Amino acid sequence: MPKKRPxxxxxxxxxxVKANARERVGQPKAERVIAEVPREQKRKSKHKETxxxxxxxxx
Numbered sequence: 001m002p003k004k005r006p007x008x009x010x011x012x013x014x015x016x017v018k019a020n021a022r023e024r025v026g027q028p029k030a031e032r033v034i035a036e037v038p039r040e041q042k043r044k045s046k047h048k049e050t051x052x053x054x055x056x057x058x059x
Contacts, residue, residue, distance in 0.1 A: 049057075
């Protein structure tokens, strides 16, 4: 059986620009993983407590 020829790599402008940027600036920093906050906690944090709620909590 004849050997398969390797596929020719086509030019990609995006890859060329990114490679050029990596050479000049360096590798981008790895992304940070932010801890997932439960839905109930998110909802409570959106709304500030009213004055009446604060006064009831003190009693």
